[in-house]
Amino acid sequence: MQLAGSKPSAEAAIDADTAAEVVDARPGSRLMRPVEAVAAILLLVVIGLLLAGVVSRYVLSLPIIWVDEAASISFLWLAMLGSAIAIDRNEHLRLTLFLGMIPERGRAFVSTLALLIVATVILSLIVPAYVYVREESFLTSAALNISVGYRASAIVAGLFLMFAIAVLHAVRESTLANLVGAAAVILGLALLGWALSPTLLTLGYANILIFLVGVVAVCLLMGVPIAFCFALGTIAFIVFSTRVPLIVLVGRMDEGMSSLILLSVPIFVLLGCVLDATGMGRAIVNFMASLLGHVKAGMSYVLLGSLFLVSGISGSKVSDMATVAPALFPEMKRRGHKPREMIALLATGAAMADTVPPSIVLIVLGSVAGVSIAALFTSGFIIAMVLLLVLAVLARWKAAGEDMKDVRRAPLAVVRSTLLIAAPALLLPFLIRGAVGGGIATATEVSTIAVLYAIVVGIVLYGGISPRKFYAMLVETAALSGAILLILGTASAMAWALTQTGFANQLALFMTDLPGGWFTFMLVSAVVFMVLGCVLEGLPAIVLMAPIMFPIAARLGIHDVHYAMVIVTAMNIGLMAPPIGIGFYIACKIGNVSPDEAMGAIWPYLGALLVGLVIIAAVPALSTAYL
Known part of the structure; x- marks a missing residue:
């Protein structure tokens, strides 16, 4: 099994020399270093904005009305960059049990096919995402009074990065014969779907079994990351059995990834890293x-x-x-x-x-x-x-x-x-439960207070965290959060497709x-x-x-x-x-x-x-x- 974040969180804090060796071994390491740095900064920005909102609201009684918008913009950029980092690190959630049962030669081909499926899914979303960003750019945010396109452009930037990394991995890790064969399989299936599209339009609920169950299940068995299994099933369903434009799918993905409640996810992931690193x-x-x-x-x-x-x-x-x-x-x-x-x-x-x-x-x-x-x-x-x-x-x-x-x-x-x-340390779980359960603060607000408390207490009482170790934890948090949020986005799109069929x-x-x-x-x-x-x-x-x-x-x-x-x-x-x-x-x-x-x-x-x-x-x- 390969699980997003399946390594213990403490492994985000491996020593700097080992981390450098691991990073250098990855095909996209040089490309991703600046991306990892930006993602780490964005995570700190999100935490800083939320802390500023908590202090202004509860201490100064002067709420800052633009904090949520600024945090939401940073959050979507963090999610998309984190998703790209997760592809580079092979940390997207996927099922590998059945992949391991395939003979070695066949397994190499299936792995190449899975990588090209990921690249194909991403490529098919880039143009609809660009159209979506262009539509969003005509809207103006309520508090910051800036174009909503600045936020939505994170989707296009993240897709471009993910596509580049997926292709780079496929080229570096596969033989030419496997690449050509896998590309031929994908092209052949796409042409078959296009040819059968008139018939598929008349099948009704059977398309759910074909695309949202069958395609997704086959991709899962092949070891394609779950987020891309959901995305491929939904894309194929929309393109071959409906007349709905793919821009709708991008919008549903954005909606699934962008709830303000989800801002607490990367912060609690970071909290787990701090828990492990400090003892x-x-x-x-x-x-x-x-x-x-x-x-x-x-x-x-x-x-x-x-x-x-x-x-x-x-x-x-x-x-x-x-x-x-x-x-x-x-x-x-x-x-x-x-x-x-x-x-x-x-x-x-x-x-x-x-x-x-x-x-x-x-x-x-x-x-x-x-x-x-x-x-x-x-x-x-x-x-x-x-x-x-x-x-x-x-x-x-x-x-x-x-x-x-x-x-x-x-x-x-x-x-x-x-x-x-x-x-x-014992005080922290009761602080979290008491503050949220008692209605004193939201889960997002409590997450920022908890991570600040854990960092301060960890540094003062539990041996501290070195700057290099803390940076590694930030990058690991960004990757895991991006993997989680991409699953939420594609699953939301698939759930929408299911509901629209009746x-x-x-x-x-x-x-x-x-x-x-x-x-x-x-x-x-x-x-x-x-x-x-x-x-x-x-x-x-x-x-x-x-x-x-x-x-x-x-x-x-x-x-x-x-x-x-x-x-x-x-x-x-x-x-x-x-x-x-x-x-x-x-x-x-x-x-x-x-x-x-x-x-x-x-x-x-x-x-x-x-x-x-x-x-x-x-x-x-x-x-x-x-x-």
């Missing part, structure tokens, strides 16, 4: 170990509790697992825990913690489905505790044979000292008439999102299906927050379910355990999460009582 997460783990490490199954409790607390800072499953596993696995091995059991607990614990604020998944869900972020954060905390409880019960049963003969309770002085060290209304009628009422619909939704979680990972599944499913849930009288908790939990179970679930392979990589070895051990833990899911679905009060 704040390790301080939390050490405190939990001193408190609970002496009891039966104590290290399992520490692992789950640490994931719960650390997730309340980083918002990233990858960062959480990379922080907790190295600190706990050696002692767990000493006590007789099998590596495969530790991986199973790590993976499902990370899935459990994904509803803990400031979960990026919840932020995106609130943006695309129109659900209150504050309500999602409040409910997510409770739901994670339910899942924590079912996993803890299983862990206690699994620890019946744990070797405790040399284990002693930590002295009170040790508990006190580890608490003192961890206290500044398919969403037909699906709503079918789902509303299911026997068993709202609970049957809830169970069907859980199965759908588990499958999507396996294949697509969390964010694209949310963006693609939430606009369709939430209105149906509302018709059946299901509270939007209750429904959100069920589908996010189901999606996370799918994400960790082998043999496809991406999160499972990341956990194996972080724990240095073979997926084949860990696969047999994870099923009881996934079963525990399924029990928790059924409880959450059947008892709406768990999700809504504290709102």
